[in-house]
Amino acid sequence: xxxxxxxxxxxxxxxxxxxxxxxxxxxxxxxxxxxxxxxxxxxxxxxxxxxxxxxxxxxxxxxxxxxxxxxxxxxxxxxxxxxxxxxxxxxxxxxxxxxxxxxxxxxxxxxxxxxxxxxxxxxxxxxxxxxxxxxxxxxxxxxxxxxxxxxxxxxxxxxxxxxxxxxxxxxxxxxxxxxxxxxxxxxxxxxxxxxxxxxxxxxxxxxxxxxxxxxxxxxxxxxxxxxxxxxxxxxxxxxxxxxxxxxxx
Amino acid sequence: xxxxxxxxxxxxxxxxxxxxxxxxxxxxxxxxxxxxxxxxxxxxxxxxxxxxxxxxxxxxxxxxxxxxxxxxxxxxxxxxxxxxxxxxxxxxxxxxxxxxxxxxxxxxxxxxxxxxxxxxxxxxxxxxxxxxxxxxxxxxxxxxxxxxxxxxxxxxxxxxxxxxxxxxxxxxxxxxxxxxxxxxxxxxxxxxxxxxxxxxxxxxxxxxxxxxxxxxxxxxxxxxxxxxxxxxxxxxxxxxxxxxxxxxxxxxxxxxxxxxxxxxxxxxxxxxxxxxxxxxxxxxxxxxxxxxxxxxxxxxxxxxxxxxxxxxxxxxxxxxxxxxxxxxxxxxxxxxxxxxxxxxxxxxxxxxxxxxxxxxxxxxxxxxxxxxxxxxxxxxxxxxxxxxxxxxxxxxxxxxxxxxxxxxxxxxxxxxxxxxxxxxxxxxxxxxxxxxxxxxxxxxxxxxxxxxxxxxxxxxxxxxxxxxxxxxxxxxxxxxxxxxxxxxxxxxxxxxxxxxxxxxxxxxxxxxxxxxxxxxxxxxxxxxxxxxxxxxxxxxxxxxxxxxxxxxxxxxxxxxxxxxxxxxxxxxxxxxxxxxxxxx
Numbered sequence: 009x010x011x012x013x014x015x016x017x018x019x020x021x022x023x024x025x026x027x028x029x030x031x032x033x034x035x036x037x038x039x040x041x042x043x044x045x046x047x048x049x050x051x052x053x054x055x056x057x058x059x060x061x062x063x064x065x066x067x068x069x070x071x072x073x074x075x076x077x078x079x080x081x082x083x084x085x086x087x088x089x090x091x092x093x094x095x096x097x098x099x100x101x102x103x104x105x106x107x108x109x110x111x112x113x114x115x116x117x118x119x120x121x122x123x124x125x126x127x128x129x130x131x132x133x134x135x136x137x138x139x140x141x142x143x144x145x146x147x148x149x150x151x152x153x154x155x156x157x158x159x160x161x162x163x164x165x166x167x168x169x170x171x172x173x174x175x176x177x178x179x180x181x182x183x184x185x186x187x188x189x190x191x192x193x194x195x196x197x198x199x200x201x202x203x204x205x206x207x208x209x210x211x212x213x214x215x216x217x218x219x220x221x222x223x224x225x226x227x228x229x230x231x232x233x234x235x236x237x238x239x240x241x242x243x244x245x246x247x248x249x250x251x252x253x254x255x256x257x
Numbered sequence: 258x259x260x261x262x263x264x265x266x267x268x269x270x271x272x273x274x275x276x277x278x279x280x281x282x283x284x285x286x287x288x289x290x291x292x293x294x295x296x297x298x299x300x301x302x303x304x305x306x307x308x309x310x311x312x313x314x315x316x317x318x319x320x321x322x323x324x325x326x327x328x329x330x331x332x333x334x335x336x337x338x339x340x341x342x343x344x345x346x347x348x349x350x351x352x353x354x355x356x357x358x359x360x361x362x363x364x365x366x367x368x369x370x371x372x373x374x375x376x377x378x379x380x381x382x383x384x385x386x387x388x389x390x391x392x393x394x395x396x397x398x399x400x401x402x403x404x405x406x407x408x409x410x411x412x413x414x415x416x417x418x419x420x421x422x423x424x425x426x427x428x429x430x431x432x433x434x435x436x437x438x439x440x441x442x443x444x445x446x447x448x449x450x451x452x453x454x455x456x457x458x459x460x461x462x463x464x465x466x467x468x469x470x471x472x473x474x475x476x477x478x479x480x481x482x483x484x485x486x487x488x489x490x491x492x493x494x495x496x497x498x499x500x501x502x503x504x505x506x507x508x509x510x511x512x513x514x515x516x517x518x519x520x521x522x523x524x525x526x527x528x529x530x531x532x533x534x535x536x537x538x539x540x541x542x543x544x545x546x547x548x549x550x551x552x553x554x555x556x557x558x559x560x561x562x563x564x565x566x567x568x569x570x571x572x573x574x575x576x577x578x579x580x581x582x583x584x585x586x587x588x589x590x591x592x593x594x595x596x597x598x599x600x601x602x603x604x605x606x607x608x609x610x611x612x613x614x615x616x617x618x619x620x621x622x623x624x625x626x627x628x629x630x631x632x633x634x635x636x637x638x639x640x641x642x643x644x645x646x647x648x649x650x651x652x653x654x655x656x657x658x659x660x661x662x663x664x665x666x667x668x669x670x671x672x673x674x675x676x677x678x679x680x681x682x683x684x685x686x687x688x689x690x691x692x693x694x695x696x697x698x699x700x701x702x703x704x705x706x707x708x709x710x711x712x713x714x715x716x717x718x719x720x721x722x723x724x725x726x727x728x729x730x731x732x733x734x735x736x737x738x739x740x741x742x743x744x745x746x747x748x749x750x751x752x753x754x755x756x757x758x759x760x761x762x763x764x765x766x767x768x769x770x771x772x773x774x775x776x777x778x779x780x781x782x783x784x785x786x787x788x789x790x791x792x793x794x795x796x797x798x799x800x801x802x803x804x805x806x807x808x809x810x811x812x813x814x815x816x817x818x819x820x821x822x823x824x825x826x827x828x829x830x831x832x833x834x835x836x837x838x839x840x841x
Contacts, residue, residue, distance in 0.1 A: 022757055057709070062296075064463035070305065108759065119409075128402065
């Protein structure tokens with residue numbers, strides 16, 4: 009068997025040297041079972057130690073290695089070379105984020121948004137004593153929020169979201185899905201305090217329902233569905249507040 | 258250089274570090290706390306754990322059962338006071354995970370469900386389908402965010418412990434974004450940096466598991482304990498080493514050889530039926546199952562494949578509905594990375610390096626022998642796991658000892674308010690100079706020789722695999738000692754392609770390699786000197802357990818040359834050593 013190779017065209021940007029990003033081509037070995045990340049690791053190890061990117065688990069769960077692969081946001085550990093071969097693969101940092109270096113983008117914005125939606129269980133009377141055991145939660149109650157709890161924070165949905173691309177203030181798909189994840193959890197009583205952020209101007213209403221976020225999500229979280237649910241619930245809140253302004257939500 | 262000052266600094270944002278951060282936030286709100294992590298915390302390798310976490314919760318179980326399973330699983334090398342504390346505190350920790358929102362799988366009445374794991378008398382593994390580690394990590398991280406005074410230094414890489422007058426008082430860390438070295442002073446430092454799976458070529462562990470904390474403590478004079486004990490998980494995917502959870506066998510999966518025969522019955526784990534059956538066959542402990550694979554392989558009964566021989570993990574009889582409900586990630590991983598659907602075909606698997614039982618020597622509170630320095634989680638060796646860890650004890654260990662270490666570190670910080678700032682600052686400056694001289698300003702060794710990080714790393718991986726595989730022998734171990742020493746010499750000739758300050762991941766890899774080489778050497782010496790077979794350490798030249806001489810912990814101390822070995826007695830309380838028996 010001849011040693012097959014595949015060409016990778018990788019976006020390079022060194023903030024200390026480059027005024028603008030450019031592409032660099034590399035030839036990497038081609039193996040049927042290799043993912044794009046394997047080829048990038050080969051380049052880093054054997055050809056060019058300056059190539060810069062994030063990765064860790066290489067099994068699609070740590071969420072580190074999101075990249076634009078031929079223009080689509082993907083986890084590079086789950087994108088197989090065989091799906092591109094013999095054509096070259098173009099690798100860029102996730103769209104809609106500031107580039108720090110090569111394929112590494114800045115995540116601070118998401119980290120702030122994550123905190124803003126209070127991604128923890130809120131109990132009005134505080135957590136119950138441990139001696140009383142777990143909160144009961146039936147499989148049906150568990151199923152209500154389960155899909156939204158699968159978010160690995162990989163940022164592919166933000167890279168795919170045209171609304172976030174235009175208006176970075178937008179809370180964005182993953183943060184809203186995580187807010188819904190807690191809102192729908194039978195153990196939680198924090199929806200009211202999350203609403204201020206979720207239903208604010210930069211919250212759910214910025215979503216134009218393109219649905220790309222759900223298409224690219226590697227974990228089938230369906231953030232678009234979460235946003236629709238949240239919009240509906242907020243609309244009901246609004247009508248309730250008009251009809252029963254004295255009542256509790 | 259920028260100087261930061263805290264009361265407690267946690268290095269590492271995985272399960273143990275985050276549990277410690279929550280405890281400090283809850284119980285010590287006045288302390289200034291920072292988490293220094295080389296990755297964003299939700300990337301930590303806790304994320305990859307699948308099967309679940311053990312704690313007694315059901316009325317058919319008891320703390321004594323959990324303790325005995327852990328003691329016998331450890332082949333009596335676990336400290337029994339530690340094991341008793343662990344099983345006592347485990348249930349409350351797991352209930353708190355529920356209170357914080359961990360999406361545990363449930364029974365129809367709403368109580369948490371449990372599944373059996375290997376080596377258990379009674380099923381007691383709490384699980385969130387087969388993404389238990391992922392859900393636990395995200396629950397812990399998101400809950401930790403509630404304590405908004407905690408400072409997160411994400412993507413900061415710790416390079417050195419600052420020790421003055423015998424007391425640890427901080428760290429230096431490289432901020433990846435800027436490449437700047439920071440001085441982070443603290444009255445107490447907690448290491449929660451995870452294991453050392455990347456010492457090996459074929460591992461379930463992610464790229465970040467590079468022994469950092471172990472090496473930091475070792476360099477500061479703390480012993481690395483029981484480093485010869487590493488766990489080979491019996492079911493990894495060939496090639497990639499991706500883990501297929503023990504939960505797959507807990508749900509009823511079977512292992513078969515090339516003839517479709519359940520070979521485990523030939524290795525003291527049978528009879529095969531009735532099935533499923535606890536503490537037997539596929540629900541035996543991991544060390545025994547991985548050893549059985551090697552024996553079967555030697556008989557030519559395994560199945561050849563492009564990435565080595567395999568056996569089959571067969572789940573087909575569970576049916577699609579159960580696989581989708583209980584093992585969806587196993588199905589996803591098998592389809593993506595092995596090209597097979599376990600609903601219709603058996604999964605090819607082989608043993609894969611998974612976990613380090615050994616680590617930084619700590620007491621039952623997580624304190625090391627260096628005052629002010631603490632450790633918990635896989636980087637530590639509190640001696641819960643002994644010679645073989647039971648599946649699903651490690652996630653619970655992160656919680657129990659993450660909380661314990663936070664209490665111990667907080668107390669220490671409150672009692673030791675003064676820091677030797679001038680001397681620590683001078684040490685930090687020296688560290689900056691060392692990194693610049695060793696990696697940035699030079700283009701190879703004194704003789705003009707150059708080495709690539711990846712070259713040395715690959716050679717180290719091969720030495721470790723050859724000498725400390727599932728079966729070991731004296732001559733191979735002895736031959737490995739000069740080989741690893743030679744690699745340490747060649748490490749001086751490292752030459753980096755990358756001299757940029759910002760996000761210099763090649764520099765980080767080089768420092769990680771330096772950490773790993775020292776920890777590898779400690780492991781090889783510990784394995785060479787343990788002339789017996791116990792748990793995961795099987796010596797073909799010393800095939801029997803030897804309680805007379807080796808019912809003791811190996812203690813490797815760093816010297817300028819080869820590590821100095823010493824031994825420490827195991828704590829036995831209620832379970833005197835006896836033969837490990839499974840099957841029946």
